[in-house]
Amino acid sequence: MSQLRSGSxxxxxxxxxxxxxxxxxxxHGTNYGEALTKSLLYFEAQxxxxxxxxxxxxxxxxxxxxxxxxxxxxxxxxxxxxxxxMKFGFPMAFTTTMLAWSSVEWESELKAxxxxxxVLDAIKWATDYFIKAHPEPNVLYGQVGDGKSDHACWMRPxxxxxxxxxxxxxxxxxxxxxxxxxxxxxxxxxxxxxxxDEAYAEELIGHAKDLFEFAKAYPGVYHSSITDAxxxxxxxxYQDELFWAAAWLHRATKSQTYLDYLTDVYGTGGQRTxxxxxxxxxxxxxxxxxxxxxREGLFNDKLEDYKDMAExxxxxxxxMGSNNVKVTPGGLLWFLPWNNFQYTTTASFVLAAxxxxxxxxxxxxxxxxGTFQAADLxxxxxxxxxxxxxxxPKSMSYMVGFGTNYPKRPHHRGASIVSIKNSSTPVTCTxxxxxxxxxxxxxxxxxxxxxxxGPNEIDGYGDERTDIQxxxxxxxxxxxxxxxxxxxx
Numbered sequence: 471m472s473q474l475r476s477g478s479x480x481x482x483x484x485x486x487x488x489x490x491x492x493x494x495x496x497x498h499g500t501n502y503g504e505a506l507t508k509s510l511l512y513f514e515a516q517x518x519x520x521x522x523x524x525x526x527x528x529x530x531x532x533x534x535x536x537x538x539x540x541x542x543x544x545x546x547x548x549x550x551x552x553x554x555x556m557k558f559g560f561p562m563a564f565t566t567t568m569l570a571w572s573s574v575e576w577e578s579e580l581k582a583x584x585x586x587x588x589v590l591d592a593i594k595w596a597t598d599y600f601i602k603a604h605p606e607p608n609v610l611y612g613q614v615g616d617g618k619s620d621h622a623c624w625m626r627p628x629x630x631x632x633x634x635x636x637x638x639x640x641x642x643x644x645x646x647x648x649x650x651x652x653x654x655x656x657x658x659x660x661x662x663x664x665x666x667d668e669a670y671a672e673e674l675i676g677h678a679k680d681l682f683e684f685a686k687a688y689p690g691v692y693h694s695s696i697t698d699a700x701x702x703x704x705x706x707x708y709q710d711e712l713f714w715a716a717a718w719l720h721r722a723t724k725s726q727t728y729l730d731y732l733t734d735v736y737g738t739g740g741q742r743t744x745x746x747x748x749x750x751x752x753x754x755x756x757x758x759x760x761x762x763x764x765r766e767g768l769f770n771d772k773l774e775d776y777k778d779m780a781e782x783x784x785x786x787x788x789x790m791g792s793n794n795v796k797v798t799p800g801g802l803l804w805f806l807p808w809n810n811f812q813y814t815t816t817a818s819f820v821l822a823a824x825x826x827x828x829x830x831x832x833x834x835x836x837x838x839x840g841t842f843q844a845a846d847l848x849x850x851x852x853x854x855x856x857x858x859x860x861x862x863p864k865s866m867s868y869m870v871g872f873g874t875n876y877p878k879r880p881h882h883r884g885a886s887i888v889s890i891k892n893s894s895t896p897v898t899c900t901x902x903x904x905x906x907x908x909x910x911x912x913x914x915x916x917x918x919x920x921x922x923x924g925p926n927e928i929d930g931y932g933d934e935r936t937d938i939q940x941x942x943x944x945x946x947x948x949x950x951x952x953x954x955x956x957x958x959x
Contacts, residue, residue: 502959512919529889533627548599559612565949570658572953624902645692650711653681657718713754755780785837809923822957871918878912881942
């Protein structure tokens with residue numbers, strides 16, 4: 471669920487502690503390449519539909535093969551959202567955009583670690599689904615499954631007996647945020663595939679253009695049309711998705727039309743305190759700041775305004791701003807109580823990407839409390855990655871399967887129930903709760919590469935399956951972390 475804050479107070483002791491922590495040498499050599507490899511396995515565990523022959527996560531089986539049949543459309547494929555069996559298009563699209571951004575920015579690094587093909591496969595599993603979900607210019611299916619009945623059952627996806635209704639937006643039932651985010655995902659993915667499958671890239675950009683026009687023509691938040699989504703992923707607005715989509719369409723097409731939209735429309739999104747599936751303003755600001763950095767001698771007030779807003783967020787993350795992000799005693803950027811890692815990974819991604827942009831233009835970033843170079847931003851991103859992977863007060867890796875001390879009981883239906891490959895006896899709705907959810911034993915299947923929600927604001931973590939707030943992995947947490955790992959590996 472979205473939990474966006476209005477701001478946080480700058481705290482002198484926190485800033486001082488953070489600077490001390492940054493100056494401390496790491497006591498271990500983190501194998502970022504191994505973490506990168508494992509992070510991509512997570513997406514295979516989340517696959518819905520008919521699994522491919524090269525499926526590496528072998529405790530999973532085919533599932534939800536009739537998705538879309540109620541609407542006479544093929545909606546098989548895509549990803550299950552988190553620890554449930556729902557397909558929520560809004561966060562799935564954001565995850566896809568972040569995976570594509572990772573591929574675009576760190577293609578050579580991904581290739582060096584032999585993971586570029588796996589990133590493209592992870593993106594395509596989503597974009598193939600989005601293509602099917604967008605059968606007409608002004609129609610987009612944005613959810614499969616009934617959230618309430620799904621969350622009332624603890625079942626393997628292979629056993630599902632819960633309803634699988636298909637929900638859509640259209641001209642009569644708009645959702646500019648959902649259409650805009652899916653447009654961004656398609657546009658970013660077209661860039662990722664351009665050199666490798668030109669026809670597929672063109673197909674994606676065609677969908678992106680149609681979806682952006684759909685979003686502009688029919689404003690409104692999607693959960694007013696897909697009301698079931700409101701209990702899980704409500705949207706706080708749609709302007710950020712329109713900015714985000716326009717920024718990606720401009721980068722993918724170089725068309726002045728999209729840049730004009732970004733410079734002509736009122737506002738820049740203003741000063742933001744998070745970057746997440748429900749608030750993409752920072753992402754759009756960073757993409758446009760890249761243009762401002764590169765356009766030496768071509769000064770544009772509006773581009774500079776976007777850049778100022780991007781740098782406001784970045785300065786606060788590195789504790790050199792006017793409204794610094796809170797830091798836990800152990801050094802973790804801490805934004806909000808529910809699944810804090812989803813915000814830490816996106817913030818770290820922004821630091822890594824902006825580091826690359828500064829390095830390319832040989833420019834620093836001037837924060838209220840000092841000047842930072844490109845290497846300084848990348849160092850801050852690495853510190854957050856190190857915390858997540860084990861350099862923390864609990865000496866625990868919060869990535870499942872990485873290291874020796876990691877969460878054994880993440881809140882996840884498929885991982886917590888014996889694999890269908892080992893026991894084909896169906897697990898019932900209530901039987902899953904009785905036999906598996908409430909079972910104190912470790913999960914029988916390792917959800918390799920998953921990031922749990924993370925510790926609380928004083929670095930506490932209990933590894934309890936019932937602790938949804940801290941123990942549930944989600945797509946939108948791991949997606950950005952792929953880019954962070956590629957940047958620091």
